[in-house]
Amino acid sequence: MARTESTRPSEARSRLLNTALKVFYAEGIHSVGIDRIVEEAQVTRATLYRHFLGKEELVVAYLTEVDTAMRAQAAAARSDSPADTLRALSQAIAAGIRSPEFRGCAFLNAAAEYPDPDHAVHQAVLAHRQWFEATVTEQFALIRKDDAGPAAKHFVMLRDGAMAAGCLSDAEAVCETFLRGVEGLLRVFTAEVEASG
Template structure:
């Protein structure tokens, strides 16, 4: 075990490998980047890479795990502000919009990855599905706190708005894309808040 890892911290070499992979996989795609490129840019040997990541697939999964944790931290940051659920959704949406407008934005890392791994049984595909289920569940829980009406349909609508903005942000003016996305979220929240089930005449 490398020095540092024995103390519960990843080694410097592992961090360099993962950070390098995260950057180039996101910027250029997973299949287009080979192990030799990552080893060279991280300035480690192949033996060091294989000590930490037995194969490229392990490195890809670690990359997605790192991105997953960053998005979860983004969601926690919005939730930890102690705002009402609707304001939390808006804060999360603003954070997503900031990401779309940031330099080097290349779309959703998970949608990009699943396009390269279409086999539903592949571990990378499964990692993408697990992340997206967590995101859907998180948004569903927030929307359920706004209105007792069923929230999953509205949550799926939110996810589709987010996915559309992520795709369009790579193709069109990201500022205009984000304005459209945020207006869409506002409309969704208004519609969801007004969706209380009608009380029966016998109630």
């Protein structure tokens, strides 16, 4: 549990976390030291340790912030049609990939830097991915319960591939391929509903 002096986040804690969000994502977690975070956040080391037990806890807090933003994105994508919800979520993912600041998936990047499955950072990555797959599975299950799990896994793999390719090649072409892949998956999945009905 992070060290905080009250239930309301302090300005210093917010600066630390905002700095971590910016530099961990842009430059990688291991390449950024505590001194850099402290300097850019304009706080002392003592202030950092008053709010976080150490770098590992700051990294987990960073991933928690990204997770919270993605949950809000998924909530904003919801509509009365589960297929349209999945389309809106795909469009939001594509918009992120098209962003000039895009550097891949924060969670896949963190997993690559913290491969030990028992490490707190890796556990935060797994928790996010479990939530994301469950969220997508829920939408597919609203269309048809049978095969919702495999369809969701397919969607997640399309997303992971787009996130990896998006920072290695032409982002627009990657997004077009990703969105076509999602449309194809939805077309097959909904066609099977119509065929069985």
